[in-house]
Amino acid sequence: MFHIYRKNAISEEGLKSLLPHFALTDEQEEAEGILVRSADMHEEKLGAATLAVARAGAGVNNIPLERFAEEGVVVFNTPGANANSVKELVLCGLLLAARNVLPAVEWLREKQGEADIAKVAEQGKKQFVGTEIRGKKLGVIGLGAIGAEVANAAVALGMEVYGYDPYLSVNGAWRITKEARHATSLEELCKQCDYITIHVPLTDKNPGMIGEKEIAAMKEGVVFLNFSRDKLVDEQAMGRALESGKVRLYVTDFANPLSMTFPQAIVTPHLGASTEEAEDHCAVMAVKELMDYLDNGNIRNSVNYPDCDMGVPVGAQRIALLHKNVPNMIGQISSVLAKQNINIDNMTNKSRGAYAYTLLDLETRLTAEDEAALRAIPGVIRFRAVTGG
Numbered sequence: 001m002f003h004i005y006r007k008n009a010i011s012e013e014g015l016k017s018l019l020p021h022f023a024l025t026d027e028q029e030e031a032e033g034i035l036v037r038s039a040d041m042h043e044e045k046l047g048a049a050t051l052a053v054a055r056a057g058a059g060v061n062n063i064p065l066e067r068f069a070e071e072g073v074v075v076f077n078t079p080g081a082n083a084n085s086v087k088e089l090v091l092c093g094l095l096l097a098a099r100n101v102l103p104a105v106e107w108l109r110e111k112q113g114e115a116d117i118a119k120v121a122e123q124g125k126k127q128f129v130g131t132e133i134r135g136k137k138l139g140v141i142g143l144g145a146i147g148a149e150v151a152n153a154a155v156a157l158g159m160e161v162y163g164y165d166p167y168l169s170v171n172g173a174w175r176i177t178k179e180a181r182h183a184t185s186l187e188e189l190c191k192q193c194d195y196i197t198i199h200v201p202l203t204d205k206n207p208g209m210i211g212e213k214e215i216a217a218m219k220e221g222v223v224f225l226n227f228s229r230d231k232l233v234d235e236q237a238m239g240r241a242l243e244s245g246k247v248r249l250y251v252t253d254f255a256n257p258l259s260m261t262f263p264q265a266i267v268t269p270h271l272g273a274s275t276e277e278a279e280d281h282c283a284v285m286a287v288k289e290l291m292d293y294l295d296n297g298n299i300r301n302s303v304n305y306p307d308c309d310m311g312v313p314v315g316a317q318r319i320a321l322l323h324k325n326v327p328n329m330i331g332q333i334s335s336v337l338a339k340q341n342i343n344i345d346n347m348t349n350k351s352r353g354a355y356a357y358t359l360l361d362l363e364t365r366l367t368a369e370d371e372a373a374l375r376a377i378p379g380v381i382r383f384r385a386v387t388g389g
């Protein structure tokens with residue numbers, strides 16, 4: 001039996017897919033698997049039982065990836081599972097910005113009860129004349145799951161799209177319509193576009209990546225949309241640009257004491273992924289990732305360990321070692337097994353940055369002494385008998 005603890009509310013659809021030998025628990029200490037959305041885990045001290053954390057969503061800036069890797073805790077996210085939901089809200093933000101919808105609704109609400117309201121409305125509508133988005137230039141910073149969908153949808157709506165993503169993979173590039181143009185620098189994108197939207201992960205290296213310099217390069221009266229994370233934008237600089245009119249409107253999904261003071265902002269309460277569909281997709285994917293890791297040792301969509309899939313276990317025992325990515329780990333593991341004359345049926349070794357993972361199906365089961373010998377190899381972070389323990 002495995003125990004799963006939820007740090008945030010997780011969609012029932014996902015929880016329904018837990019197999020009978022997975023039980024939800026209210027005691028985090030006893031949980032081998034943790035499901036989380038945006039809860040901040042940076043100060044979290046995990047219990048000894050915890051083997052994995054699955055983020056039902058994309059952004060993992062709320063999780064200390066490196067520390068958890070060091071503690072032998074594999075962290076997963078659910079790439080793409082909420083991308084459509086965010087794309088739709090970005091389109092909504094674009095249209096709200098172009099057509100003065102919110103001030104017009106507010107203006108009308110204040111006139112509630114006036115007998116000649118229909119006439120007042122007709123006479124007053126001229127103050128809310130907007131522009132079409134068709135034919136306007138949209139800059140998309142970050143062309144991953146969300147950015148690609150936004151770019152494609154904007155092209156379909158007749159916008160001229162410029163995309164900037166220096167780390168885009170070949171597979172990623174295939175997802176983007178040929179009609180989107182390639183911006184070779186952030187500056188070029190900023191100079192060209194009437195609307196700019198950012199879709200990159202927040203890391204410890206990029207807070208304030210949209211700052212004074214980038215804003216200075218933008219067109220007068222640009223609209224900036226931020227459905228990624230507030231810290232990607234230097235919001236002090238954004239506030240000054242809004243005051244001067246350099247930026248006409250800041251559409252952000254992140255309320256904070258500063259963004260709430262901007263009169264020229266549309267602020268939503270982190271609603272990008274808050275659709276029934278996205279919550280279901282993320283939860284189902286996160287639950288499947290956790291179950292496959294706990295049951296089979298397979299790693300899919302990890303953000304701090306390499307992916308590794310050996311299907312269902314074969315042989316007498318499957319064992320897993322999370323370890324440092326240093327020379328001679330495989331040699332040392334094989335030599336412990338060779339000494340006991342244990343044959344390896346199947347084996348995978350993968351690395352990612354400073355960490356690596358070795359998964360083995362063995363023809364015979366390990367003794368307690370063999371396990372101790374594997375655990376004692378310098379650089380081994382965690383040994384686990386996935387089956388046959």
Ligand SMILES: NC(=O)c1ccc[n+]([C@@H]2O[C@H](COP(=O)([O-])OP(=O)(O)OC[C@H]3O[C@@H](n4cnc5c(N)ncnc54)[C@H](O)[C@@H]3O)[C@@H](O)[C@H]2O)c1
Nearest residue numbers: 058059142143144145146165167199200201227228272273
């Ligand atoms: N508002 C919401 O509710 C909501 C929902 C989902 C995701 N998000 C945020 O959106 C982010 C992106 O999500 P995603 O699913 O598209 O992630 P993703 O990993 O699929 O895509 C991110 C893309 O950004 C690119 N990138 C990284 N650094 C860059 C830089 N300096 N300049 C340009 N491109 C860069 C990467 O190459 C990648 O293609 C998440 O990390 C999260 O912070 C917010």
Ligand SMILES: O=C(O)[C@H](O)COP(=O)(O)O
Nearest residue numbers: 037038056057058059273
């Ligand atoms: O990174 C994400 O997936 C989003 O910001 C969604 O966050 P949420 O799960 O708290 O809605």
